[in-house]
Amino acid sequence: MAKAGVAGIVTQGTNGEAVHLTNLERSTVNRTTRDALSRTGYENIPIIVGCGVQSTRETIDLCRQAQDSGGDYAIILPPSYYKANYKPECIKGYFTDIADASPLPILLYNYPAVTGVDLDSDTIIELAKHPNIVGCKLTCGNTGKLNRIAAATTASTHADPGSGFMCLGGSADFTIQSLVGGGSGVVAGLANIAPKSCVKVSELFISDNYHEAKTLQAIVARGDWVAIKTGISGTKCALECFFGYGGFGRKPLPRPTKKEAIDYADMFQEIANVEKVL
Incomplete structure (x- = not known):
């Protein structure tokens, strides 16, 4: 992914x-990742660590x-466990x-499909005033929310460093949006399978190659839809198949059957083919 x-x-x-x-x-996992990046000349690539659990103290x-x-x-x-009481x-x-x-700067992670809690733009904008809250990831896919937050926080973009706040989409299927x-930018799970494709969409858009960006975005969106439909089981199966x-x-996640593995590979084939030629 770093090389991509x-x-x-x-x-x-x-x-x-x-x-x-x-x-x-x-x-x-963190130490191994940091060591791998440092040993191969990518020591400046930041590592963003998922730390959110149910209690404030443990987080x-x-x-x-x-x-x-x-x-x-x-x-x-x-x-989210006691969300009815919050x-x-x-x-x-x-x-x-x-x-x-x-001790680390914080990014807010909005993923209502998993937590059942959907942070609205007012809440995120208010929290963004905290000096140690430096960004958000919106896996809710709500581009209107993203636009409101980006404008209110003067978020960093490719053309303007702005306030330094990072307003990030949460999925590869709406990179251009x-x-x-x-x-x-976006934090894209699909980049585990197709990092070059995910990066290329952004590069094409930033360089004003809108038609090419739109064409590649459609392919990336179709690949991301497969990842969304098949979940982590499909993503890991694709990694095994192609890489x-x-x-x-881990249990209790199901292990794909032989037929499911073949089906997953077929569904990911388009994005895998594009990734090979980039």
């Missing part, structure tokens, strides 16, 4: 099976652990308390 030109690496994310890792394994501990093991930023999901100020307080105590809306690594998800 990505701007940063996420560990302990969805595709990293953060919820299936022990604390020791989390640190090991702060994970932020400290992330710094100790080589992380540069912490990306935090909102708590008041709006509880969610804001959660992020504020963590930002106050974390994120950039048009004033976003800083020979990735393994299978």
Whole structure:
């Protein structure tokens, strides 16, 4: 991914099976990632570590652990287990308390399909005033929300460093839309499979090659839809098929059957073919 030109690496994310890792394994993944980047001349690529868990106290501990093991930023999901009991100020307080105590800068992670909690633009804009909250990832796919946040925070873009706040789309299938809306870029799970394709969409758009960008964006969006439909099982299966690594998800995730593995490979074939020629 670094050789493909990505701007940063996420560990302990969805595709990293953060919820299936022990604390020791989390640190090991971070250290291994930092070591691999440093040994190959990519020591300046930041590592963004998923640290959000249900309690404020443990999330702060994970932020400290992330710094100790080589992380540069912490990306935090909102708590969700007791969401029926939370008041709006509880969610804001959660992020504020963590930002106050974390040694790493914080990115807010809005992923309502997983958490059932959808942070609105007003909440994110208010939290963005905290000096240690430096960005957000919007996997909700709401480009109107992204546009509002980017404008209110004067988010960094390819053309203007702005305030330094990073307003990031959360999926490769709306890369162009994120950039048009004033976003800083995207954090794309599909980049595990097709990093060059994901990077190329942004490069084409930034260089004003809009027709080529639109054409490639459509291919990337179709590939991302496969990843969305098949989930982490499909993504890891594709990694095994096309690159020979990735393994299978930990239980209780299902292991794909032989037929499912063939079907996943067929569905990812278009984006895999494009990736090979870039």
